[in-house]
Amino acid sequence: MTPVTRDVETRVLDAAKLCTAKWGIAKVTIDDIAGEAGVSRATLYRMFPGGKDVMFDALRVRELEDFFTRVGTHVDGHDDLESLLIRIVGVATRELRDDQHLSLMLASEPGDTLSQLTVEGLPRIMRVATVFLVPMVDHYLPRRESVQLVELLARLVISYFLAPSEHVDFADADSAREFLRTFVLPAFHASLTRS
Amino acid sequence: MTPVTRDVETRVLDAAKLCTAKWGIAKVTIDDIAGEAGVSRATLYRMFPGGKDVMFDALRVRELEDFFTRVGTHVDGHDDLESLLIRIVGVATRELRDDQHLSLMLASEPGDTLSQLTVEGLPRIMRVATVFLVPMVDHYLPRRESVQLVELLARLVISYFLAPSEHVDFADADSAREFLRTFVLPAFHASLTRS
DNA sequence: AGACACTAAGACGCTTTGCGTCTCAGTGTC
DNA sequence: GACACTGAGACGCAAAGCGTCTTAGTGTCT
Structure with a gap:
């Protein structure tokens, strides 16, 4: 993983933390997190193969x-x-x-x-x-x-x-x-x- | 509508207001509101035929x-x-x-x-x-x-x-x-x- | 006891949303 | 040009949500 991508991962995890606090685990969606992080869903899945569970x-x-x-x-x-x-x-x-x-x-x-x-x-x-x-x-x-x-x-x-x-x-x-x-x-x- | 049912309607609308504040219009579900109001979904639909939009x-x-x-x-x-x-x-x-x-x-x-x-x-x-x-x-x-x-x-x-x-x-x-x-x-x- | 009104729980069928995967066009770097 | 990465959107499937309905239970009244 390149340094730039490390920054993006940090941003995504920050967004995941923020959105989970806002919506809770039950209602938070990948769309919420991708939007908050400013990346596309595809990018998010590329970063965390296996999706939501892997990211959490x-x-x-x-x-x-x-x-x-x-x-x-x-x-x-x-x-x-x-x-x-x-x-x-x-x-x-x-x-x-x-x-x-x-x-x-x-x-x-x-x-x-x-x-x-x-x-x-x-x-x-x-x-x-x-x-x-x-x-x-x-x-x-x-x-x-x-x-x-x-x-x-x-x-x-x-x-x-x-x-x-x-x-x-x-x-x-x-x-x-x-x-x-x-x-x-x-x-x-x-x-x-x-x- | 009986006085008792008027009380229930108030309770449902209070719950709707509370849950909408918490989840927003986009994510709030009938289940959230029914649970908060302490009534079943069926009761809610009976009270507001036509469902969610009518209730809002x-x-x-x-x-x-x-x-x-x-x-x-x-x-x-x-x-x-x-x-x-x-x-x-x-x-x-x-x-x-x-x-x-x-x-x-x-x-x-x-x-x-x-x-x-x-x-x-x-x-x-x-x-x-x-x-x-x-x-x-x-x-x-x-x-x-x-x-x-x-x-x-x-x-x-x-x-x-x-x-x-x-x-x-x-x-x-x-x-x-x-x-x-x-x-x-x-x-x-x-x-x-x-x- | 019976009639009636109301309710919760859950089932049903359908629609919508969310998920994970993928492709393709665009962008930036070398 | 080659390559890596990305966003946007399409796809197929699963899950959630919706509105409707039935049934059993409860309470009230006669």
Whole structure:
């Protein structure tokens, strides 16, 4: 894909995001998105062979990459695993809470949005989370355990975001520390390569 | 139609208004409206034989009646034609400007909305305006001239609302008075039955 | 209990819209 | 000229939407 086409793809995905926010997944059409992006439908299908579903998957991947990029930007410079994890769950939780597009989607299309955060979307979330977070975590743990830990954290952050708890708030460092010390870190203590 | 059914019709028209604001005329479906109103599609068709178009016409008539009722509420107690007309054009212009649903429709569906304020909608607007305003105007003018005057005013108010002028502002009493004295009242001076 | 009015749910047949694919003419770059 | 890319529009098919209708259920009245 040439640089020019990369720009067009960005424009199309931006348009897809905008139109989905406006119309929702159910009513948005390829025509809406093509028009908003300023490309023809044929161009859109050339770009995303397989059509609508493929394009939405690409948008979801891009959104995830943006999300984890933002998380990664805020979790540099930690000296130990615990601090790193506290920071990760905190930033991730705050990013989820601040995501207006996500809030809008959860309000207007709860079914599909929940599915993308749970059942259907989890494999993708795991793939992207692994790419972004494992390289940080594996300073402290072997690769295999790092992957497992990232998966566990992703699931917990999503769950506590979707159904907030009266007892745990990952956005609060003390609460997160207590939770991690109780439920997560002991399982990985024996695998620590560095503190 | 029974009182209970009148309530249901109101509910359906309210739903139609809400869903049209949300989806626009192009994408809104009978299913959306029926669901929002809490009735079945069959009930909706029974209520509005001829379907979607008939229902939207009914909504437009209701909106016009509401509009002119509000105008009428604010123009009582005038001793002469000029004052009455100044008040009418002023209130009407302000009501149009304050109408958020109309603003939303003009922004999101300019084509259809304009058409309903001009070409396609004008006969209906004239009918309703005549019903509401002519009884006020014909204190001062014979019936025939009253009807003609109301039509002229309606057209002028709409035009100046849709394409505001640098020289005339009907919401401003002095501006309206000057305009009416210059362009409207002389045409009806000879027909005055009362001052 | 029976008569009647009204309703929701769902089926039906038809029309319209949307989808994915494709062709062709036009444009820009080398 | 060769090539890559694009928009516009046509095509065939699927899906959604429309208007109509039937049936079973509910409520009210006598």
